[in-house]
Amino acid sequence: MSTVVVRLPDDRRAELKPPLGPVFTDVDNLLSLVDGPLVAVGDVVTAHLEWAGRPPDLAVVDEQTERSPVEDDVRAAAREPDERVENPPATLTAELIEAMRAGLAADGPTTVLVDGEEDLATLPALLLAPIGASVVYGQPGEGMVLVGVYPGVRSKARRWLEEMAVDAARLDELLPE
DSSP states (O other), rough: OEEEEEEEOGGGGGGGGGGEEEEEHHHHHHHHTSSSSSEEHHHHHHHHHTTTTTSSSEEEEESSEEEOOOOOHHHHHHHOOOOEEEEOOEEHHHHHHHHHHHHHSSSSSSEEEEEEEOGGGHHHHHHHHOOTTTEEEETTEEEEEEEEEOOOHHHHHHHHHHHHBBSSSHHHHHHOO
């Protein structure tokens, strides 16, 4: 049983739609700006990074894109999962956050496969990845969003998570400041 610590209310969905950084359609242009650890949230983004020869240090995938199963070539591009966790749609579970933390601490690239949905995983990634890291996620119909991890972005991610927390104490345990 997964423990939900954050739930996105329907009335907050629009707030998370605008990209948190620049949107790229060319992976080489995106990678030219990456220096340091790299986190990918999403199957298509992960596939493009793998195909470009720069596997993410942590990939969080759910074998879905825009609510449909990914194509076989995209699924094949992701590394075998190191961890499989449940994470229902519009939520973040303790298990997903713990798997992401372990993946970032691992030696070598790590893939976390989500049963459910990984859409909100960008927010804890911004808090778990070290300052100077990059987080890349997909912007439906537009491309790949690149977000540099720095204090201002971390503050915004933390604020959003705290506002959506259904278990604030557990969230603080999982993502201490």
